[in-house]
Amino acid sequence: MTYLPPTPSHTVGPFYGYALPFPGGGDIAPREHPDAITLHGYVYDGAGEPVPDAIVEFWQAGPDGSLAGAPGSMRRDPVTGGFLGRNGVDFTGFGRVPTDADGHYTVRTLPPGAPSPVPYISVCVFARGLTHHLFTRAYLAEGPDALFASLTPERRATLIARPEPNRDSNRTHRFDIRLQGEEETVFLDFA
Amino acid sequence: MTPTQSDIDGELAEIRADYEKARAAGTPAAHHPPRDFPPYRSSLLRHPQQPLVAVSGDPEAVELSGPVFGHTDVTELDHDLTRQHAAEPLGERITVSGRLLDSAGRPVRGQLVELWQANASGRYAHQRDQHPAPLDPNFTGVGRGLTGDDGSYSFTTIKPGAYPWRNHENAWRPAHIHFSLFGTAFTQRLVTQMYFPGDPLLAYDPILQSVTDDAARARLVAAYDHSLSRPEWSLGYRWDIVLDGPSATWIEEGR
């Protein structure tokens, strides 16, 4: 059987900012959707400093559990070639946001439904200094899950996007990503 | 103390020697760079110290599917970076073409390819790039396209210039084009860089040299392909891209 070795990964570098982010990249939920939640947090390096030049991608099931996704995350204007944004109806399941000068990111989305017993949003982190992107998961709850079962409680805790009780009737979840050091986020290998 | 190029060269040689020793002792080839690669200084505080946690054999994993893109997400002009402004950009016009394949050699169809690059002078259209080389009002340096049924992609652009960076004293990045690729699964996601053949800077660059395996590193360098050059118009480079990582289809086929 043919086996082609992969093209090696490289860092996204510091200057992706005019190429990869797009308007509405963090608005995964259709506008004004009553079930929308906010997922936000900071990306930190091994010195505990915020990472202002990371870019974070999100992929998830729709509220019905469907992983079919939909095109149109980067919907374009045929007249100007500019970005129109999403169509406000379809759920594409995809988000992409750069961190700001404080190392902070925000997306608005819909809680994923089944197939997984414990719903999670898949997260992929890129940054200058990261020779190869990192995968993790933002779980919206704890529960019976094979990945959880393989982790100590301390490490498991790094995968939970906790509702912030004083904000927005529990519809705002905090998910920080620590690239290195104490409370380092659990990163995943799918090979 | 800012390290010099010869400090960095020494570190690279040491890592390469260790790798060759490990290979000789039977360690499999490393296709990707290590996340901890000290000659690339920015990796020092940004690589995890805990081993990655394996998620395998879970056919329900969300990551075995991935985002989808279609013709609503690209415009006709996105693949031609020389036609995005009122006039032609400065520089050597090039065509970059190739195929996006999975590791079984099958075309990866209808997927989004994004690229970005510096202009012919080695300057990015980015506020934080303060390299004192001229910006080109007729060049932004961003392209997008969808792969065809045979996995093919093609861009018209200009050859980017080399540029300095602050990893060490007199550090220069070889000319390169950044690429972002999606496969049919999120696990196949790839961001990488394409280089040009014969560039004397390749040997000095800790980012390219972070790929320690010679054969793997060679896969990041495009080939000049005269059959892709267009008469009176552009010089052609061929660069095929292979994604790894499982997808749901591979699991169905019992890979």
Ligand SMILES: [Fe+3]
């Ligand atoms: Fe670059």
